[in-house]
Amino acid sequence: MIGHNEPMMALRRVAFCVAGVVSAVVILALPAVVPGAAVLILWATGTLAEQPAPVVAPVFLVLFPLTVALLVVLATPFGRTTGKWHRFLARRLLGARMDAPPPRRSRRISDGPGWRALGYGVLKVPLAIPEGYGAFCFVFGVVNLSYPLWWPLFRNHPPGTTLGPVWALTPFGMISTRTFAGTFLIAAAGLAMLLVAPWLMRAGVALDLAAMRRLLGPGRVAELTESRAQAIDDAAAMMRRLERDLHDGAQIRLATLAMNLGMATEKLGADGPPPDLDQARELVALAHRGAKEALADLRDLVRGIHPPVLDNGLGDALGTLATSSAIPVEVHVDLPVRPSPAIETIVYFCAAELLANAAKHSRATSIKLTVGGRLTLTVEDDGAGGADPNGPGLSGLARRIAVVDGRMTVTSPPGGPTRVDIHI
Template sequence: MSWATDRESSPRPGLIGWLGSALGDLAGWRAVAYRLAKLPAALLASGTAAGLWGSGLILLSCPIWWRAPAAAHLPVETWPRALLASAAGTALLLLAPWAVRAALVPDRLLVRALLGPARAAARIHELEVTRAQAVDDSAAALRRIERDLHDGTQARLVALAMSLSMVKEELAEAGRDDRLDRTRGLVDLAHRNAKKALTELRDLVRGIHPAVLDKGLETALATLAAGSALPVDLHVDLPRRPSAAVETIAYFCTAELLTNAARHSGARQAVIELRTRNGLLRLHVRDDGSGGAAMGRGTGLRGLADRVRVVDGTMEISSPPGGPTVVTVELPLPTWTGATCAS
């Protein structure tokens, strides 16, 4: 029986049920097919191993037995010929491991095709991994939102409430000039706290889902390019809008890559190209920085790769020392929305 089954099933009761289960056992039929096809592959591997190792050992030992009466019919009549045969035997022994390895290729292909996991099982496993990553990413995002609200915005709103409470108390005794001056200072403080709280809330909402994406991915990328610390050349060719999930991933990938280029690479210019081709959305982000970017350095690029894998996308990085750095993100486009891309 194969070591990877397509499905687990228990035989149904009765002779007919047992026969039906046996005949419907796809993994069992694959194992039977492997055993039938294994015989010629095993003969090929065994013959190759026996022929090369045996012939090599016989020829290698030729200087020992070439004068024996039993070897009189062999074309080895002098010492030079015996030494030449020994050298040929050495060459065969050195070649034997590689030849045997090549002879085992058919058997390995049979194992992979007939005993290995089916494509459906491999696809299910890949989807389980990406689903787990999506769940972990969502949980991490929720924890980040809770932490930002608790440590930042909530604290500022509490300070604002306290300041306003003190203003009310001061206004109750605002008959003296010194009280009015103190009230003005408290109002200014409350105003500053309110502005900071609004700014943090705006950044938090933008981190969850940028409002500019409602106008389309092209407009959102143009906004990113305009607000970048680097001069950015933007080239977008989208005949129609992709799905919301693909738009969001492409936007955050672009934002993170532009931020990395501005902060870490010493780049002077960046180029963003967005195209659709063969059912894929292809995003190229290039900068003329010092290079050296790699997936294993830091969590930013690794996080982007995990985000891209959630929709079965891919991300490639080319960043030799000295630059340039080119990151290519490909996202599948299974569905389209009816709206056209904003210009």
Template sequence: MRIWRELGYTVTVPLMAALGLVHLLVVLTGVLASTYVVGLPLLAGCVVGARRLGAANRGLARTLAETDVPAPAPHRQGRGLLNRMGAALGDVAGWRAIIHAVVRLPAAALAFASAAGTWGLGLVLLTCPLWWQVPGLPAPGGWAGALLLSVLGLGLLLLAPMVVHLALGPERMLVRKLLGPPPAQARIRTLEETRALAVEDAAAALRRVERDLHDGTAARLTALAMSLSMAREELAGAADPERLERARALIDGAHRGAKETLSELTDLIRGIHPPALDKGLEVALATLAARSPLPVDLDAELAERPSPAVETIAFFCTAELLANVAKHSGARQAAIRLRAQGGRLRLRVWDDGEGGAVVADGEPAAGSGLRGLTGRVRVVDGELAIHSPAGGPTVVTVDLPLRA
């Protein structure tokens, strides 16, 4: 239960703060002794050790305060004693953990004082009718005064969970700001994940094109070539009416196969780059809305045109979302809203269906196609938000940069 976990966290925080203070004193000793041979190794060890202290604080915050902070990148040791010492002294995550041990002291004091002032004082006042009768203790106005203090204690206990939760706000903020990866490191990690997604998306697209060409177009072209070859053999005996009829049938079949192959190639080309995008994203979305089996209200207004990559992602996101609406939602109508403002492209697709497109914590339901859209959007540092309560409506918002 959150109330008891947060209360346990307020009790644990002072102990961890005291441990951090002891560690800080050792760090200061290493700083002061850095002019001697033993000082720098001691300081380097303290910086690396601060990482473990930070990991312990992150674990407590995740378990008791429901604050999940990603761990910084692992410490990389250099080769040789001097390189190892230099890597330790330059470890940004270790120094941030040391800074956290310093600045968290007021936050820890606030959290502990709030718990003591509400839970502790509330329990004391609530039990006032019992302990005021102890010989030697002053009577707080008799039974009436004792009951009044007891009611006051009950009020403090009722307010205690909210007070403690608010008092832990600074502590949570410091954990997120100082014990997670530095902003530059977090950005590098995001870029690495985005690059991996882009590579996977490109590889999947190439595999899809190869499969479509091999299984569809190539097979039809092979059949077409065989039909034309057979027709040529039949035409060799043109004097025979039956052979002429068979040749005509083969040529008709080859003609139909050529038309179907051309249609498949056209669809494949549209899957790579929709021709409607040549006239702008608004026109392309209007084409999607017109082809949808459901009535779709389109409201698109762009002050400036996004880059081609962003237009393509927005187009395919809209196509996938409208397909989901038609297949899974049971909706009667849908709406698309597109705006460009502040260097961002905001796309919102709404439907009045039965909802349930997310299962928990905003994660898309399996098989809905939304998981793939999330990866596609992240390739250009975009975001996809889903609001789909049971019973609907479903609103999917795609936020993309105008330039990628």
């Protein structure tokens, strides 16, 4: 994850916008390359010199369908390639991680992700307009703002010299000045452009990212397939863990308890005075302790399946969870509407896992746990940082959240602090 360093982020955004304009120009230019080249060749060989019309017309009649056919064949590979390039740009410059679509299955034309990526390419042309405009405002805003600085350096001619006006580029056309005072007008225009530029770029980039998520990602079906497989795996793993816990925990305790009671029964004898009362007493005490341990085991297990306090809502459940944490936890829950039980359970177990992670790795002295409107879970600690969002724990959590269309962002620079946001 790229840090929240605002000036650096702004520069990256400018680079992304400029790259977007380049992409759009390339995309617009490509379909014209084939007929353009043909015309160029015809022109170079002199065919067009005398009587252009009779030659050009048949050439275009052949070239046009040929171009169309070529474009159709090359469309999806081209779409995928540009898609890859744009995902790379978004990741490097904007820190927006996007999964690639599944690879092409056959050599047929029907390549859904390829066509979607091509759709993005076409959409890139209008998207590049606010981006390009923003980048233009940014670059020329800086240039215009600097006019008063370099005016005294170059415009130091003797009085009376007649000079041409100095021109400056603005979104509303060229403006010019012949005086030092006029440069301040240009600088003001530059300042205005600089103020507008970030908003233009932000809007352009936001639209672009939204389009990318829809058109360059794995696609809804692939996402759903993956999250469904994840849900099934999770359920199976849960059952396996449950079986294991019962088998090694309560079941073995109860078997031992039964064995101890069996032995005690023998020591007490069938009737009459007990043959070995002391041993029988000891065995019953052992069995008693075993029964209490089995109960504690079962209680832990039951809480692991579904914490009963969750029925009272997330506030109570997370409060209870916080009290069992080794590191002090400050809990804020502010939910105007109560979420569905399934969502509450997921939030609860995410919180439990994040708290456990913090306790294990962060070396923090305090943790802040916040649940807010539209279901956002934030866990923040003051620990050592360096949590790896691609590690097995956090990436597993991210996959599980994806099942309910949630997203997770992790900010954990080395040296801390760590902050994990989950939006569901």
